Amino acid sequence: MAAPVRCMAGSSSRSNTTSFQKKTRSKLVSIPGTRPSVRSSSRSNTTSFQKKTRSKLVSIPGTRPSVQNGQLLLSSGVSSLDYVIGGGLAVGTLLLVEEDRYDSYSRMLLKYFLAEGVVCGHELFLASARDHPDEIMQELPSPIMDEVASLKISEGQPQPSDPENPDTMKIAWRYQNQPRVQTALASSLRFGHYYDVSKTMEPELRQTAKCHSFYQLQETPVTTGSSPLPSPYHALLKSIQTVIRKEGFDGSTPQSKTRNVLRLGLHSLGSALWGDDVCCKDNPAHCHALSTFLYALRGLLRTSLSVAMVTVPSHLIQNRAVMGRIIRLSDTAIALESFRGSEKETNPLYKDYHGLLHVRQLPHLNCLSCEGPDTKDLAFKLKRKQFTIERLHLPPDLSETVSRVSKTELAAGCGTTATGNKHLDF
């Protein structure tokens, strides 16, 4: 499934001369969201051979190759979500988000996804039935460009223990320098941007991105003919297909300047406004409509440079079998469970969080295994500047060598006196 993508990304740079590659390199440094600048500066004095291989994969702004399987990844706009689903969204795959009860956090995720596309200069396609796509576009959060570094540092440092605080523990010296366990999930390499939810994105920035939209209520019903799909899904699929063909995301017609990625955001698919009755009946008349659509969409995504985020009101879908099929047809599936309106809202256990995040499925791309978080017990909170996913409970450490970690470090420190100083207390 990744073969067409990688070939397409690679073929352009291979056919070009070195002068072109210098151009792309300088571009890479300037574009945020590709690689940290430290890396790119060190790259400038390596051999030309290595430059070539690097630029072969990272020729599209806002993407990077996966550490595990070399898939071309792009950020979902929420860096901790990227970490949870294995580094990011692979190009050509579909992310399913099961909406929370009031669709507030799933909508937020969709906005992050689109905002990241705007910042990275990707093309967007937004389909919605409830609100006009332009309304959603206007609500995109504003990116935080300058404060990124300081934000990162403040969050990474462990808080120094406060002697006045009665809750601080007196701890034996051998445990004093143990690393603090981080509950927030984040990868060491920064990828994607942070956004300020309280501000909306400036219209100038928003308009730099090319956005195609599809609004269900304004579409005139088309005669589907022999198609197994009901009218709105058929029209949506046709519309996506047209955009992918016309803008050359399928690789058939070469794109004019640089290769780009299409981000598809499909809001609340399967709700009644899409003319689908999976939400109101246990035995829907078109029980295969949504799965047929997703199957066709997957086919389109696999053969093009595009990524889709689909939100589905799963709490309304009565038939579990339908929901199971939908999850199987997507590559990555996560579910949001908001505490709002449930008894968990007042539970002291959950007081720091806004909801739970369930990972339903992780992508298996070109291999049998998949990269996932070490724990499935995840919770999310929406802060003003960040949507974070954290481990709710830390798993018990069952390994036999738990208490010996610091000792081996100490021994190593004693052997090489110059480096091990920080482990020594006396």
Added chain:
Amino acid sequence: MLLDVLQGAEPGGFILIQDTVKCTGRGILKCFINAALKRGEDVHVLGFEASETEVCAGLDRSCVQKLHFHKGFPDPLGWMCRSSFTVDQLTSQHITKLIKDSQHAKAPVLVIDSLSLVLRHHDPVVISQRLQVLRKGGDIKTIISLLHSDLHLHGVVGIVSQLASTVISVAPANNEHHAVATTTRRSKSGKVMQEEEYFNVSEDMTLSVQAKLRQHGHVQKEQKVAEADPASNLTFNLRLSEEERKAKEKLALPFVFSKEKKSALLRPTPGSGRIMYEPDANDDFDEEDPDDDLDV
């Protein structure tokens, strides 16, 4: 929050009042009609469940002419052609025509009394699409609708509630004069506010919100939390008094290094020597820790 919803209905809103056989929501619906009339707005009522006299009873006399009642009550399905409005006519084109015919200065309020009858005779999917078209059409300021939630499948109630910007569900309270209204309001940005309130509808169709259940609930919950404290009912003492705590702090724990102890140990004593030793290739360095089995 119920009063906020009653006063300033935002344009394009869809307020859904859910009731059951145990507690009627018609009182709140009439309060909403009355409040809209008092604001000087035109109100179109699609009445399928109650007659015009019943709906108008108790409303403000001075502005009743602003109320346009579309009679669907005598013959809701149009079997005898006695109604001016039937269930089938709930389409955006027809309603827009009705509203355009009466020529208002401002966008009017549409009241559907009740949506249950419509949903029972139509595909809920089609109805929800029509409601959405009406909402987004711009001809109507607000749609207010009553829904008897116990008459429909869970899924149907779900899709209609998902469409609504504000859902008010009424339930009986222990107190016989009041009922409880749970208001869930979804703002445009996606923020959700929820509140439970006691309410009472008076004779002249004004709504009085008596007491806030929320604070009440909080107190109760806090008490529950305190009761659930596992350390409260023990045969031994887990808590420390002030003196006990001081005594505990004085105690020097083994394997803990305070600042003073550390500096004392690190201070070089006069006359102490240093061992300079550089291991060479002939040195037999034991990789294994001989004390590995001792837990030190």
